[in-house]
Amino acid sequence: MSLFAACKPLSRNDMAERLARDIPEGWYVNLGIGAPLKVADYVPMEREVIFQSENGVLGMGPVPDPEKIDRWLINAGKQYVTLRPGGSYMHHADSFALIRGGHLDLCVLGAFQVAENGDIANWSMSDNDSAPAVGGAMDLAAGARQLWVIMDHQTKSGESRLVRRCSYPLTAIGAVTRVYTNLAVLDVTPDGFVVRDVVPGLTLEALQQVTDAPLRMAAKNS
Amino acid sequence: MINKIVQTMADAVAGIRDGAVVLLGGFGNIGQPHALLDGLIEQGAKDLTVVSNNAGVGRTGLARLLDLGRVRKIVCSYPRTADPVVFEELYRAGRIELEIVPQGTMAERIRAAGAGIPAFYTATAVGTKLAAGKEEREINGRKYLLEESLPGDVALVEAWEADRWGNLTYRSSGQNFNPIMATAAQLTIVQAQHVVDLGALDPEKVMTPGIYVNRVVHVPYGDPMVP
Numbered sequence: 319m320s321l322f323a324a325c326k327p328l329s330r331n332d333m334a335e336r337l338a339r340d341i342p343e344g345w346y347v348n349l350g351i352g353a354p355l356k357v358a359d360y361v362p363m364e365r366e367v368i369f370q371s372e373n374g375v376l377g378m379g380p381v382p383d384p385e386k387i388d389r390w391l392i393n394a395g396k397q398y399v400t401l402r403p404g405g406s407y408m409h410h411a412d413s414f415a416l417i418r419g420g421h422l423d424l425c426v427l428g429a430f431q432v433a434e435n436g437d438i439a440n441w442s443m444s445d446n447d448s449a450p451a452v453g454g455a456m457d458l459a460a461g462a463r464q465l466w467v468i469m470d471h472q473t474k475s476g477e478s479r480l481v482r483r484c485s486y487p488l489t490a491i492g493a494v495t496r497v498y499t500n501l502a503v504l505d506v507t508p509d510g511f512v513v514r515d516v517v518p519g520l521t522l523e524a525l526q527q528v529t530d531a532p533l534r535m536a537a538k539n540s
Numbered sequence: 541m542i543n544k545i546v547q548t549m550a551d552a553v554a555g556i557r558d559g560a561v562v563l564l565g566g567f568g569n570i571g572q573p574h575a576l577l578d579g580l581i582e583q584g585a586k587d588l589t590v591v592s593n594n595a596g597v598g599r600t601g602l603a604r605l606l607d608l609g610r611v612r613k614i615v616c617s618y619p620r621t622a623d624p625v626v627f628e629e630l631y632r633a634g635r636i637e638l639e640i641v642p643q644g645t646m647a648e649r650i651r652a653a654g655a656g657i658p659a660f661y662t663a664t665a666v667g668t669k670l671a672a673g674k675e676e677r678e679i680n681g682r683k684y685l686l687e688e689s690l691p692g693d694v695a696l697v698e699a700w701e702a703d704r705w706g707n708l709t710y711r712s713s714g715q716n717f718n719p720i721m722a723t724a725a726q727l728t729i730v731q732a733q734h735v736v737d738l739g740a741l742d743p744e745k746v747m748t749p750g751i752y753v754n755r756v757v758h759v760p761y762g763d764p765m766v767p
Contacts, residue, residue, distance in 0.1 A: 371713075372643060372644075373567045373570075373713050373716050374713055374715050374716055375712075375713055388712065389570075389763040389764055389765065389767075390570060390571075390711045390712040390713060390714045390763065390764070391712045391713050392567075392568060392570050392713055392767045396567075396568040396569075396767045397767065398767060401712070407712055407713060407715055408715070409647075409710075409715045409716065409717070409718070409719040409720055409747075410567070410593075410643075410644075410647040410715075410716050410717045410720060411647040411648055411650070411651035411720045413644075413647070414643065414644030414645075414647050414648060415648075417644055418644055418648070418662060418663070418664065437667075445669070449595075449619050449620060449627065449628055449631050449632075449638065450640055451617070451618045451619055451620035451640070452617055452618070452640055452641075452642050452643070452670065453617050453618040453642075453643050454617065454642065454643035454644055455642075456642040456644075456645075456664045456665045456668060456670065457642050457643060457644030457645065457664045458644075460662075460663040460664045460665070460666065461644070461663070461664070487668065487669050488667055488668045488669075489668065490665075490666075490667070490668070491666060491667035491668075
């Protein structure tokens with residue numbers, strides 16, 4: 319732990335805020351269930367980013383006040399949401415046609431593991447899962463133009479989630495383009511993980527010590 | 541005169557046979573035709589295959605149909621919900637077959653069935669364990685899986701408005717799987733919140749033309765109270 323004495327890992331909210339900064343106005347974005355949904359809280363309404371939900375909602379707005387809930391309007395996580403002016407509805411086949419057809423600029427998913435070749439494992443912990451549930455993760459991972467993953471750098475027991483090859487069942491092959499962890503932001507490139515930035519006080523050497531896959535430093539100004 | 545409106549739930553679900561493949565609309569609780577499910581429970585058909593995004597919540601609706609041992613197989617993308625007790629009990633006991641399908645592949649398989657397309661290629665699930673047993677083909681440098689269409693014998697659909705020809709509209713995220721399932725079955729049965737006169741629906745707002753619909757039953761239950 320002495321390696322980390324000088325640095326403070328990001329909280330879940332900090333990670334979401336860090337990722338949200340990198341989403342440009344005008345992008346169409348799907349946020350996965352769980353931690354990725356927090357990203358929406360850090361995109362100001364005046365920066366027009368259009369959020370899609372797999373169940374046929376394009377232009378999703380924030381969670382409604384309890385007295386203003388529309389009981390017919392939920393997101394893929396089955397939470398009540400709102401529709402922004404300009405939003406639209408569609409059926410499931412059209413919703414996944416826009417995903418599969420490469421019309422989403424970005425999908426943000428959580429993950430158990432990301433490999434240096436961009437493979438992602440996020441839907442099942444083992445081959446003997448009691449009742450595996452994939453939802454739309456495989457469609458999103460294969461279909462969006464960019465796939466960013468937001469996850470802790472290590473498991474609770476200290477194992478690296480950035481690996482040479484995933485050991486958990488895969489969601490998609492070669493799909494991840496960037497990873498936001500509580501310690502760093504890394505691009506997935508043909509040469510493996512390239513570190514874009516790290517939390518203040520953490521050295522690349524210290525980051526490498528807690529990362530299974532080999533890391534490279536991004537060239538300055540890249 | 542064409543009149544697809546039926547007056548009783550028994551008439552709505554009449555003739556669903558043992559062993560039928562049942563396409564069940566809804567995403568979570570929204571747009572799920574609960575009254576038709578209760579009608580099917582009452583009707584008695586068994587040995588069913590149910591195609592539904594989720595595998596039932598609590599002990600009512602689909603969960604009750606499962607609990608009664610009437611479902612041989614479920615085809616779904618996400619059996620894990622807040623309270624899928626019945627499904628998990630049956631699955632752990634080996635008393636129900638599960639086919640997990642990625643949600644978009646499931647939607648497209650249903651759409652394809654309604655559109656007369658027997659199979660299609662998709663990049664979804666390439667390189668994963670859900671690719672097992674499926675033909676893989678490289679097209680323009682990318683790998684794809686061949687997925688077959690998923691037709692039903694029966695579709696159970698929830699609509700917002702319906703007329704006697706079976707023209708339908710849906711309400712916001714209550715669309716989900718309903719419009720595509722309505723196209724993909726031999727027998728499409730609809731429960732509608734509002735039954736309106738022929739000609740009352742704006743033709744530009746009709747989302748399912750009546751050609752796909754066989755029966756409509758009026759079930760004005762109001763808003764779904766849980767998501």
